[in-house]
Amino acid sequence: MDKQKILDTCNRLSKNTLMQTLQIEFVDVTEDSLTAKMPVNSSVHQPYGILHGGATAALAETVGSCASAIFIDNETKIIKGIELSINHLKSVKEGFVYGVAKQIHKGKTIHLWEIKVFDDEQQLISICKLTNIVLDKK
Structure with a gap:
């Protein structure tokens, strides 16, 4: 595996996606996980000055x-998210949040x-479950 x-x-x-707008950056990959980070500032706050759950969901997905x-073979297959569930456990006002994806089923x-x-x-902010479907490219 070539991590870099x-x-x-x-x-x-x-580039030129919601991920760029939210400044999401992929920072680590291992044999069983992928990690991305996102800054927490006023651009992702909800009206109470804390991280918006929708921004957290966007990071998770x-x-x-x-x-x-x-x-997958990205030449012939495409991934689409079909279900996302998320529980928010703690709020964040500033800094970064890190989404760490670990596979349950492939x-x-x-x-x-x-x-x-x-x-x-390293305090747990949210826990999410994402189901993706693998489809043939048309």
Whole structure:
């Protein structure tokens, strides 16, 4: 596994997308996980001055979907998220949050991921489950 090549590819694919708008950056990959970080500032706050749950969900779906894409033939297949559930456990006002995707199931057509979102102090902020479907490119 060429870790740097995977991270470079994931970050390159984020250009001109929601991921770039949210400043999501892929920062680590291992044999069983992918990690991305996102800054927490007023651009991702909800009206109470804390991280918006929708921005957290976007981080979770981003890292889980990209993790699935690592395991498929991207020339002939495409990944689409079909279900995302998320529980928010703690709020964050500033700093960074980190989404860490770990595989629960990797089938031929369905991938299931657990994504844990942590803050700078490694406190658990949210826990998510993402289901992706693997489809043939048309």
